[in-house]
Amino acid sequence: MTEKRRLRRTMMFLNAQRPGLIKDAYIYRPDSVMFDLEDAVAENQKDAARFSLYHALLNVDYCGVERIVRINGLDTPYWKEDIRASVAGGADGIRIPKCEYAQDVKLVDAAIEAAENEFSRVKGSTLLMSAIESPRGVLNALSICEASERLFGVAISGADFRKCMQTAYTKSGVEMAAARGNILLAARSAGVQCFDTVFTNLDDMEGFTEEVVMNKQMGFDGKSVISPRQIKIVHDVFAPSEKEIREAEKIVRTVRENADKGVGVFTIDGKMLDIAFVPGAERTLALARASGLYEGEF
Amino acid sequence: MKNAIGREIPDELLVNAEPYKGNYALDGVEYTKPGPTVRASIKPQESKIAGSLRDAIVQCGLKDGMTVSFHHHLRDGDYVINLVMKEIEALGIRDLTIAASSVGTAHDPVAKMIEDGVVTGLQTSGIRGRMGEAVSNGKLRTTAILRSHGGRVRAIEQGEVHIDIAFIGAPTSDEYGNARGTGGKSDCGVLSYAMVDAKYADKVVIVTDTLMDFPNFPPSIEAVDVDYVVVVDSIGEPKKIASQAARMSQDPRDLMMAENCVRVMAATPYFKDGYSFQAGAGGPSLAVYRFLEPLMIERKIKMRWAIGGITQPTVDLLNKGLIQCVVDAQDFDIGAVRSVHENPNHYEISTSQYANPMNKGAFVNKLDFVILAALEIDTDFNVNVVTGSDGILRGAPGGHPDASAGAKCTIIVTPLVRGRIPTVCERVVTVTTPGDSVDVLVTDYGIAVNPARQDLIEALSAHKIPLSTIDALKDKAYSMVGRPDDLEFFDRIVAIVEARDGTILDIVRQIKPYEL
Numbered sequence: 121m122t123e124k125r126r127l128r129r130t131m132m133f134l135n136a137q138r139p140g141l142i143k144d145a146y147i148y149r150p151d152s153v154m155f156d157l158e159d160a161v162a163e164n165q166k167d168a169a170r171f172s173l174y175h176a177l178l179n180v181d182y183c184g185v186e187r188i189v190r191i192n193g194l195d196t197p198y199w200k201e202d203i204r205a206s207v208a209g210g211a212d213g214i215r216i217p218k219c220e221y222a223q224d225v226k227l228v229d230a231a232i233e234a235a236e237n238e239f240s241r242v243k244g245s246t247l248l249m250s251a252i253e254s255p256r257g258v259l260n261a262l263s264i265c266e267a268s269e270r271l272f273g274v275a276i277s278g279a280d281f282r283k284c285m286q287t288a289y290t291k292s293g294v295e296m297a298a299a300r301g302n303i304l305l306a307a308r309s310a311g312v313q314c315f316d317t318v319f320t321n322l323d324d325m326e327g328f329t330e331e332v333v334m335n336k337q338m339g340f341d342g343k344s345v346i347s348p349r350q351i352k353i354v355h356d357v358f359a360p361s362e363k364e365i366r367e368a369e370k371i372v373r374t375v376r377e378n379a380d381k382g383v384g385v386f387t388i389d390g391k392m393l394d395i396a397f398v399p400g401a402e403r404t405l406a407l408a409r410a411s412g413l414y415e416g417e418f
Numbered sequence: 419m420k421n422a423i424g425r426e427i428p429d430e431l432l433v434n435a436e437p438y439k440g441n442y443a444l445d446g447v448e449y450t451k452p453g454p455t456v457r458a459s460i461k462p463q464e465s466k467i468a469g470s471l472r473d474a475i476v477q478c479g480l481k482d483g484m485t486v487s488f489h490h491h492l493r494d495g496d497y498v499i500n501l502v503m504k505e506i507e508a509l510g511i512r513d514l515t516i517a518a519s520s521v522g523t524a525h526d527p528v529a530k531m532i533e534d535g536v537v538t539g540l541q542t543s544g545i546r547g548r549m550g551e552a553v554s555n556g557k558l559r560t561t562a563i564l565r566s567h568g569g570r571v572r573a574i575e576q577g578e579v580h581i582d583i584a585f586i587g588a589p590t591s592d593e594y595g596n597a598r599g600t601g602g603k604s605d606c607g608v609l610s611y612a613m614v615d616a617k618y619a620d621k622v623v624i625v626t627d628t629l630m631d632f633p634n635f636p637p638s639i640e641a642v643d644v645d646y647v648v649v650v651d652s653i654g655e656p657k658k659i660a661s662q663a664a665r666m667s668q669d670p671r672d673l674m675m676a677e678n679c680v681r682v683m684a685a686t687p688y689f690k691d692g693y694s695f696q697a698g699a700g701g702p703s704l705a706v707y708r709f710l711e712p713l714m715i716e717r718k719i720k721m722r723w724a725i726g727g728i729t730q731p732t733v734d735l736l737n738k739g740l741i742q743c744v745v746d747a748q749d750f751d752i753g754a755v756r757s758v759h760e761n762p763n764h765y766e767i768s769t770s771q772y773a774n775p776m777n778k779g780a781f782v783n784k785l786d787f788v789i790l791a792a793l794e795i796d797t798d799f800n801v802n803v804v805t806g807s808d809g810i811l812r813g814a815p816g817g818h819p820d821a822s823a824g825a826k827c828t829i830i831v832t833p834l835v836r837g838r839i840p841t842v843c844e845r846v847v848t849v850t851t852p853g854d855s856v857d858v859l860v861t862d863y864g865i866a867v868n869p870a871r872q873d874l875i876e877a878l879s880a881h882k883i884p885l886s887t888i889d890a891l892k893d894k895a896y897s898m899v900g901r902p903d904d905l906e907f908f909d910r911i912v913a914i915v916e917a918r919d920g921t922i923l924d925i926v927r928q929i930k931p932y933e934l
Contacts, residue, residue: 144898147862148674348670412882 177209515539544814568773595644782824
């Protein structure tokens with residue numbers, strides 16, 4: 121599985137302004153951490169946060185946890201410097217907030233490439249994701265998803281979207297149903313990942329769990345989280361069942377064995393299968409491995 | 419010479435004492451207990467009430483050079499030590515030894531008495547505040563002795579400490595001296611630490627602020643052991659005696675460590691129906707209860723008994739029927755105090771019952787699990803809970819060494835670093851709990867098992883619990899915050915840390931003032 125398609129069940133937001141948070145958030149084992157230079161950082165602390173983040177990226181071993189930086193909006197004077205600091209520090213990816221057009225992605229892509237040249241980073245090594253936070257972004261999701269080779273996924277961001285839609289959080293998620301569905305369709309069409317918005321009420325773990333279950337059922341790859349307490353819940357919900365693991369292992373094994381024999385289509389337990397089932401099965405095994413449920417050969 | 423954990427013990431200290439030889443080295447030793455001098459009260463007598471504290475001190479015959487004892491059930495709210503010592507000082511009596519179960523910031527005024535020579539000896543299971551600073555700076559004219567709770571009562575029951583007068587603060591008493599930890603306006607729940615003092619001191623004075631009708635039963639301290647009862651306005655500040663039940667920590671780091679403690683527990687063969695358990699009162703230790711509860715329900719097992727300093731989370735599980743009985747040697751919060759009043763399955767025990775290693779079998783000997791904190795832990799698993807990173811005495815061995823030695827599985831839970839100070843280190847400043855009684859270390863950066871416990875390594879590995887080594891954890895800590903410079907001390911020994919069996923575990927030297 122390439123870096124672009126690595127598992128991203130959880131992306132934990134961390135205020136880059138707070139060294140105590142960013143110094144060792146990897147101990148909670150989210151799949152990714154999201155250093156926030158945008159909304160969490162006070163206007164007069166943008167430089168300080170960027171400075172801390174740069175040094176954390178350079179000096180802290182995040183032990184394999186992916187490091188993504190949410191830069192400031194493209195309508196601010198900060199985003200270009202955010203990208204330079206992130207790329208210079210060696211961040212794994214950049215998150216564009218409030219993305220509405222493919223052009224936004226292309227703009228950031230170009231700035232990243234310039235920074236990679238400036239700081240002698242491998243071209244293309246800094247990935248990209250877009251946060252879609254408005255109705256226009258939702259409607260343009262497909263072109264956003266297809267705007268850059270660097271882009272590994274899109275996330276729906278609920279807070280701003282709900283405001284735009286003149287609605288508020290509901291337990292059923294009805295107010296977000298269209299947006300979630302649309303960006304999922306776009307992401308899947310473009311072959312990139314898709315992440316759901318944060319759940320902000322830390323006292324309602326039951327509600328959080330229900331939302332994560334819904335996310336999984338809808339087909340999301342993962343969820344943004346705001347507290348380490350939410351991580352295990354997401355990982356548990358996304359963990360495949362034993363039956364799913366056994367079936368996935370069987371698919372991968374049988375496809376490989378048949379491929380060696382030159383057979384493309386075959387049946388397992390009466391179901392017709394071919395190579396198209398392999399990516400899904402491999403993802404199941406990767407999820408199982410990440411959840412400590414699988415130590416097999418695939 | 420070096421003792422069994424490699425600590426250099428100066429020969430002059432070994433004239434009347436042995437170096438530490440291992441946790442169970444003195445198992446089976448026989449000895450004869452000493453007895454107190456008792457003045458018979460044969461004549462009919464209505465009351466033992468003394469007119470004042472000063473009258474009681476005078477009538478007890480306190481003289482220069484004697485030993486007086488106190489307990490710390492009133493914790494930071496205690497007024498008793500200061501009240502008694504103020505009268506003693508006013509009487510011009512000097513050169514006293516205080517034998518307390520613990521002293522803290524509530525007793526800062528006594529630090530001046532150390533400097534003035536009113537107090538020249540100190541034996542305690544905990545020392546904080548100005549008294550800790552005074553001892554660390556060499557103001558005490560003799561060497562202080564630090565003992566565990568079990569070690570303290572052992573020293574009394576073996577005659578190493580002879581208490582001339584025990585001053586026992588009691589929330590309630592009758593005029594004949596039947597005293598209880600429960601009730602009154604300064605309710606502390608139990609009087610466990612004072613029970614042995616009452617049996618072995620020549621004179622016993624109950625200091626109370628709430629007089630009850632005779633007989634004040636069932637008593638923690640029996641009137642048959644009591645010489646005088648003194649009624650004062652107040653023995654303590656209730657808010658500082660029993661705190662409001664602490665809200666369970668929401669700190670993700672504490673919760674993660676607590677959850678990992680429970681994973682470790684659940685992977686051992688001891689986690690089964692009828693197990694026994696003790697947890698310290700720190701954030702991560704208390705949070706362990708939060709993760710124990712659902713696991714016990716899921717596995718359909720109950721805890722037979724919980725012990726130690728008792729807190730609300732213990733009481734909650736008792737009330738839910740997940741713990742069958744609680745044996746209590748100290749109450750930390752209002753929930754615990756209330757429970758020992760009301761719950762018939764919540765029992766008060768003496769500190770000897772709790773932890774004395776040299777009686778015929780203390781509760782800790784039967785413990786399955788104990789979860790405790792540490793200020794420092796070194797790569798030999800030795801734990802320091804008494805000297806701070808500045809080398810100053812500011813902690814308490816308390817029951818830490820006792821429960822660690824007794825429990826089948828001793829888990830230390832601590833963050834890897836605190837601020838810029840590594841908790842896991844090459845060599846702790848002071849050993850208070852020897853590494854041979856520590857089994858598992860749970861930190862926020864990983865779990866390490868004492869190599870002496872290969873059985874636990876196998877059990878945890880079988881449950882796929884990722885294990886690190888304590889050396890790797892130490893290296894990680896140093897890589898983050900650096901290796902601190904060694905503290906600098908003068909040669910003078912200011913305190914001896916006794917192992918629970920009375921051998922010498924370590925020494926504390928006078929700290930050199932830090933110069934930039």
